[in-house]
Amino acid sequence: MKYRYLPQTDQDKREMLDTLGISRVEELFADIPEEVRFKGSLQIPEALSEPELVKYFSGLANKNANFSTHANFLGAGVYQHHIPSVVNHMLLRGEFFTAYTPYQPEISQGELQAIFEFQTMVCEMTGMEVANSSMYDGATSLAEAAMMAAGHTNKSKVVVSRSVHPEARSVLKTYAYGQGVEVVEADLKDNGTDTAALDALVDDQTAAVIVQYPNFFGQVEDLSSIEPIAHGKGALLIVSSNPLSLGVLEAPGRLGADIVVGDMQPFGIFASFGGPHCGYLATTSKLMRKMPGRIVGQTKDENGKRGFVLTLQAREQHIRREKATSNICSNQALLALAASIAMSAYGKQGVQEIAMLNLQKAHYAKQALAAKGLEIVGSAPTFNEFVVKLNKPVAEVNKKLLKKGIIGGYDLGIDYPELSGHMLLAVTELRTKAEIDDLAQELEAITRA
Amino acid sequence: MHNDKEKALIFELSKPGRVGYNLPALDVPEVEVTDLLPKHLIRETPAELPEVSELQLVRHYTELSRRNHGIDNGFYPLGSCTMKYNPKINEDVARYAGFAQTHPYQPEESVQGALELMYNLQNELAEITGMDAVTLQPAAGAAGEWTGLLMIRAYHESRGEKGRTKVIVPNSAHGTNPASAAVAGLETVTIPSDDRGLVDIEALRQAVGPDTAALMLTNPNTLGLFEEDIVEMAKIVHEAGGLLYYDGANANAILGIARPGDMGFDVVHLNLHKTFTGPHGGGGPGAGPVGVKKILEPFMPAPIVGKRADGTFFWDNDRPQSIGRVKGYHGNFGILVRAYAYIRSMGPEGLLQVSQNAVLNANYMMRKLAEAYELPYDRVCKHEFVLSGVRQKKLGVRTLDIAKRLLDFGFHPPTVYFPLIVDECLMIEPTETESKETLDEFIDVMLQIARECEETPELVQEAPHTTIVKRLDEATAARKPVLRYQPE
Structure with a gap:
């Protein structure tokens, strides 16, 4: 195996060892007591070439649903926004x-x-x-x-x-x-x-x-x-x-x-x-x-x-x-x-505009869900997230949404036992009206089923 | 090459009405903002962010980048920081949509690839360090230290030994060691090093007792020397009822050669941004996974990734004795991806060669530089070594001056004035990714600077001569802090 991150040639190593007056690199480790010296080879997979690496990691990545494959409504502290x-x-x-x-x-x-x-x-x-x-x-x-x-x-x-x-x-x-x-x-x-x-x-x-x-x-x-x-x-x-x-x-x-x-x-x-x-x-x-x-x-x-x-x-x-x-x-x-x-790309105007888009779209989503008979919890003002109460376990609903190409919201029952069946939804500037309407429709269908 | 003018701040480039973005138009009915938010919570004065075009933005940051030295620019032998090459492919991999565009709260079944990666990394880091289990949650080395020490504290407390509050550190320890002990609610006891540059075993024997929580050690130590009495040290600490903590900042010297777990350490943190090529990013992000022996497993931060009999992966949250979360979500996942890509690029033989070459490079440089600089510990070093500028100090030139003179030759200087136990210290870590030619160039320059110290000391004392700014007034910066831009 050749290692592209290791530049010393055999000749380089020879010259360096000669400078040190030794014949093998192992001699530089003589100060490590025999009893704690690692014997044999680490039990980890053999090295991958760059093309093999790309294939292996692409394979792992492709097992993950993500924002390019699904419409994402998860937030809860981590948000999908446009990255210039x-x-x-x-x-x-x-x-x-x-x-x-x-x-x-x-x-x-x-x-x-x-x-x-x-x-x-x-x-x-x-x-x-x-x-x-x-x-x-x-x-x-x-x-x-x-x-x-x-x-x-x-x-x-x-x-x-x-x-x-x-x-x-x-x-x-x-x-x-x-x-x-x-x-x-x-x-x-x-x-x-x-x-x-x-x-x-x-x-x-x-x-x-x-x-x-x-x-x-x-x-x-x-x-x-x-x-x-x-x-x-x-x-x-x-x-x-x-x-x-x-x-x-x-x-x-x-x-x-x-x-x-x-x-x-x-x-x-x-x-x-x-x-x-x-x-x-x-x-x-x-x-x-x-x-x-x-x-x-x-x-x-x-x-x-x-x-x-x-x-x-x-x-x-x-x-x-x-x-x-x-x-x-x-x-x-x-x-x-x-x-x-x-922040420099968005600048003074853009930051206001993007915040406003989040506010407006989340508000629209509340109305769209309510119009489908879903219960929006609370009347306090919100920014780009809100809570909807479901008649089914959130995990079960999310499983179904996932099959419809939607990453559903956060299951609040995990941290708040009293809020079991409550889902926290995030709607950012990247969610289109069509995606929001689709979510409302799917949630209606799942909760009515 | 460099623009010699003062570089404008991005705020100074700003002009009202200019934009560097566009966003989709609102596609839902617009509602008056006053209908959505109470008046007193609506922002009155907008944040004064810059207003620049996209090209202005690109030129600004491109120019800033030209005023910065990274590994890609040149040699960076900063001791204890392991400034090795940061592979480009790792940056590509970490940006795959299936990694970069995933949410930490997605259902398990939708992120099996991410969990598999973390599971494999946990296991492979455990194998590399000789530990039983690994948490990937800590965000950086210091966070790993603190996590490990909290586990040690929780372990002692679980055995009713609340009096074990002392963490023993050698006087060559990294500054984070005592600081991490303090934030873990433990006290530091500092013990001296002996004339070999190793822990004074007798001092250790004297220091341990019923109040000992742990010995915290990096091995090789910050002088770049292997603590060859490690087995005896482990015995002393364990017999006194304490545990051993391994600061993995210097792990680049021992991959496939010696494992902390086999040396008797009970807890290990690794700096994935050092040994495993996660880029340093101008100061971060890092990742500081912590490996533990079985006795400490119950105290690990939850969750860790588990694997079911059917081959699927899951979040194992079942840790009733856990010290709790040490970071939000699942650690610095993007850095974990990069580190894992590196481990898979190298394999067992490659990692072994990494450490062998790192140690060979360091010894070669040490031997060559000992011609002109004081070598306080003349013995085989590991991945790094220290020199002392005491000879040059007698000529009126400080180590700081030597460091600044190196800037004129396009090199990042070594770590200076650390460890504290060496006068006028220069701590040099070449890493394995540097070619012999680069090492020779640096050696030649260091020897030239040593000659300059004798012949034209003012040339060194007044350095740097070629950088875009000269030495900066740090005293005034601290006395009258200006920490943000204010318009004239």
Whole structure:
């Protein structure tokens, strides 16, 4: 077998071994004790040539229903949006995707400037003053924000609404276990945060109140009624937001949020079976030095020329070690670049237009389903998702939809036992009227059968 | 080659009314937005995003890319980061619609190919590391460390040993090790290295006790040296009731040669973006799968992928003792696809040759560079080695200056000032994908710089001379942070 990624010829190896005064490469491993030396050959499949590789992986890929084979109505935190062609053309430039973290700013100005622009766009979308360069995903970003609030306020309890994404709450609990933070969940009322219940749970020992806007059920939570509950007790308000919705919804920063988190996936990032996506974290200038992760700042070089560097590094693990604000090192830089390119392509007008298309189409879908006798749950305002109550198990309905070329919605009963038989549907700008009408018709047929 | 002017920010290119997109027209009846949303929650002031044409956008990002150095541009011997070639085919494969255009919540029966890939990767990583089970959920190396340490903590707690809160790390450890211990609710105990550059065994013996949760180690260590007392170390830690954690950042040295599981490690994380060619992407995404021995399996994050007797794959969520989720959805799946494509491209013999060549390249460079630079640990290295710039420091030239001078020759510098235990440290990892010619070019330049330090030190001290910006004022950047663009 020839290995195209391994350049040393036999002659190269011979010359190098001669330099070292040894005859076999195995001699370089003499320091590994015999008893832990691996004997024999790893039991993994033999190497594939490039054409064989393509065939094998195409075969695996073709076993998966996907957005090009089916009309997709799944959302629940991961959305199918148009990705402008330019995004991937730019991402595939090797100067970007084969670079490491920009530790050497003189030869990393491209990445550093792109991140600086990303931070600016995040601030603009969320209405916040500062943002970092990215987190792993929306769920870990929310958890890190909660830990940041606990550290800043020196309080060890956070109150999170059950209308926050179930996986984000699950990740939050894992972080909280690690750092000794108590997580208390506030119950739902009509698939929104029960503000009375929330108010009862928030006390002087509460570091943060965490809500999602729009929430997991697609509802637009009224932040103006939640903000006083948090701030009244000295807690920070953490808002998790689908950034695309902020093309039409008031920015959380203007409604009193102290930390805004979420995932940039709706902007230029493949759903990719759940990752890699791009968590974002934005906050106030006051909390700037408490932020986790890499941050890029503007400065000047010796000649007074504008340039960019990684900054405020005294917060980070490679400097502060066990006293760092977080252990995060690698982040999602390439996806932050994807989001920046998409936000630049859409621009000021496009982001409003695409948000409006989502709002309108989802509203139409509600009406189309209701017209077929399906029960739309709740009357609260929604963005691009809503809940429909079915008379059959959601998994069974989805199985049937799949056969009709439709990827159906999310089974809410998985995380909310009281919502068994409830399906969460997402309708983005990519769903046509015909596809929505088709969904309504199929759902009617399945539920009547 | 480079445009010497200041590069405009994309916001500075913006002009009202210009667009870089188009979208389908609304094909459903339009409703007044005030009928859909309460007035106080409708956005009043639009986000000031740039307004540029598609070509302006393309030129902007193309120009930014030209101001960036990646592996595709040139040699990148950044120690502990394994900057090897990132195969192009892996980028194609990860973008197949059946991978990139799938939703994590699709019914199992509709994503059997994705599950099969993950199942195979779990098993093959377990085989490569000598572990019993693997979770693919952690997003990166540090996330893997934290996941592994939480499992260790949960394991001790499940046995009623809540007092096991100390994680022992050598003073050569990566910065993420103590940081990950802290966020897992554990305390770090640092032990010294001996004059071989290896863990001081006596210090380890003194450090272990009833409060020991784990020893956290990378092997080969950050000096690029194999911890040859590993069997004894494992015995000391296990006998004291602790577990062993393997930081896989340096796994590129041992593929098919030695397995952490066989060395006595109970938990391993791998950096798929290092050893297994997932691109670094300018800082991420990574993927940090964690392998465990049987005793830790009950504590793994759920779900993992299982296989039924009929050959179908499913999400195994049945883990009542799980530490919980460590990331949303199924990990950085796109990176898993790339890493698996790499493993299947190499096979068992190829992976073995990867490590052999990585180690040969490193030893060759080490021997050649020892002519002009101090070699603090003169013994066989593994995939990387450290030099010290102490000789050059006496001439008034710092390691930082040497790093900056390398930029003038089109090389990315090595990792500098790490590990902390070596004065004026240069940590060099050539990787196996670099040709002998490239290694020789770099060696020649390093030897030339050493001569410059003696003959024309100011040339090195004032470097870089050819980059688009000179050294940047990092102190002011941190003291008066400007973290976003503000219009004039």
